[in-house]
Each structure stands twice: as structure tokens, then as C-alpha cells.
Amino acid sequence: WNLQVYGLVDHPMLLSFEDVKAFPQYESKNDIHCVTGWSRLDNVWQGVRARDIAEKAGVKKEAGYVILHAEEGWTTNLPLDDFLAETSLLAYAHHGEPLTPEHGFPLRGVFPHLYFWKSAKWLRGIQFTKENHPGFWEQNGYHMRGDPWQNQRFTWD
């Protein structure tokens, strides 16, 4: 397993799991909102801040969006500002236990202020882009941003 950080960055990186864990650990408690209507409250995640990874890579100022690449080619996209948010993390544990294979082992995104489909499981790549390229669900009718508080479920919501 490794994590590729690339695209519009000054320092592309290929991180091992140990490299990821060497970033400061961050813990966040939040609620999950799936676009299909279910929520799961009070999740405690341990991981690293997405913005710390972005800072290390040196994201270029032309970058405006992020594509998260998971195993088997699954992708999702989000605006750079959402990726850099205070509460955005790359999580390796949930309630103090390593992620299970079903829930994204070894690393997943967690973006508590967006719908949970943006929280890519089995994360393998983070690509910084100029344009906003739709990911897997986004190509199939889901919203490019996905803010639950604005009910951004489908493309034109």
C-alpha cells in the first residue's frame, strides 16, 4: 500500500503508511450523513489533517479542486477549500481501532461537512487539479460539492 500525492503540487509524494502516520495525529468527532438519508452520529476518527498533507506537497495556486483515487479506480472530487477545511482528515482509525477492511483500511478521507460519499475509502491517491473533474458518483448524477446543509444531492440541486 502507498499513497500518491500529485497533480498541481511542487513536491509530488509517494507516502508509505508510516510516512502518513508521521504527520501529527488529529482526532475529530462528527456526524456522518449519507446521501440516501441515513446518518450516524458521534463518530470519533483518528488520522492526519488533509491540509497538513497538502502543505507538505506544496499545492500550487492554480489548483482549485481535488480528486481522491481509491482502489480499483473509484474516484470522487471536491473543491480544494473543502479538502483544506479545519475538520477534513485522512483517517486510519475509528473509535481508536484501525479501520476495518469494509470501512476503508488502511486510510480513508473524512469530510464531515460534506455528504459521506465524498469520504473515499481505501484511499490510494490525492490529485490536485485546476478544473473540477467529476468522480464516479458525480458522473452518475451526484453533486459536485455535496453539502448536506444545502441538500446538494444531485447534479442540479
Ligand SMILES: Nc1nc2c(c(=O)[nH]1)N[C@H]1C(S)=C(S)[C@@H](COP(=O)(O)O)O[C@H]1N2
Ligand atoms: N472507495 C470507495 N469509497 C467510498 C464508497 C465507495 O463505493 N468506494 N462509497 C461512499 C459512500 S456512498 C458511503 S455512504 C460511504 C460508506 O462508508 P462506510 O462503508 O464506512 O459506512 O463510503 C463512501 N466511500
Ligand SMILES: [Mo]
Ligand atoms: Mo452513500
